[in-house]
Amino acid sequence: MIFLKPETLRLDRTPSGEIRMSLDGEPTFTPVTIMQAAPLSYPGQYICFLDALERVVGIIKDTDKLDPSDRQTVHEELVQRYQTTAIERIFSLKHENRMLYWDILTDQGREEILLEDEEDNIRRLDTGRVLLTDVDGKRFEIPDPEKLDTGSRKALRKVL
DSSP states (O other): OOBOOGGGEEEEEOTTSOEEEEETTOOEESSOEEEESSTTTSTTEEEEEEOTTSOEEEEEEESTTSOHHHHHHHHHHHHHHHOEEEEEEEEEEEEETTEEEEEEEETTEEEEEEEESOGGGEEEOTTSOEEEEOTTSOEEEESOGGGSOHHHHHHHHTTO
């Protein structure tokens, strides 16, 4: 891995919205894709920068030492890439033909979502969080299943 010094990294957006990156004023990479190397294990850390051919330009461990405007650019890109919707309540959960039909309340309102009944679509993480991925690739998170109401916890236990 190529670890970059945060203080040498500069980011800006082109007029078309692409991200341009320079290192200590040296070569410029355009466009640059920003992603997390391990988003589930280390959220917000190990930020990876890829060039136009999706080759790793480098990684920074943490964004705290970045210039504030660069940190903001990284944050915006990560939110867009890894945006998850928090589940606050499960009204119902039905299992039919290897599909799971969820009626839930999220931090963005009530939704009905559909998941394939596969292990990869419902993951309990080491931190206790539960991560769901629906058939469209949208991610939902239950930050702390123990804080759900009794009915929601009971429904969730059926699929974990």
